[in-house]
Amino acid sequence: MFAPLRQPAFFKSFTLESGGYGIVWNEDIDISECELWKHGVTPKADADLNSTDRDQGHFIPL
Numbered sequence: 001m002f003a004p005l006r007q008p009a010f011f012k013s014f015t016l017e018s019g020g021y022g023i024v025w026n027e028d029i030d031i032s033e034c035e036l037w038k039h040g041v042t043p044k045a046d047a048d049l050n051s052t053d054r055d056q057g058h059f060i061p062l
Contacts, residue, residue, distance in 0.1 A: 001028060001029065002029060004025070004029070005025070005029065010025065011025075013025060017030070020033065021033055022035075022036075023036070
């Protein structure tokens with residue numbers, strides 16, 4: 001179900017749930033803020049992130 005998230009264009013196509021309680025890609029894929037907080041990982045070391053990545057807080061769910 002989460003395989004499409006490996007495609008950069010799809011991964012970047014999310015929207016925020018009303019109130020900021022999660023992120024949504026489509027009807028099948030949504031992740032709560034709690035799930036991201038507990039299980040999210042950064043895609044690379046903070047030193048390697050460009051300012052856009054760091055400012056936008058990009059995470060990749062496990």
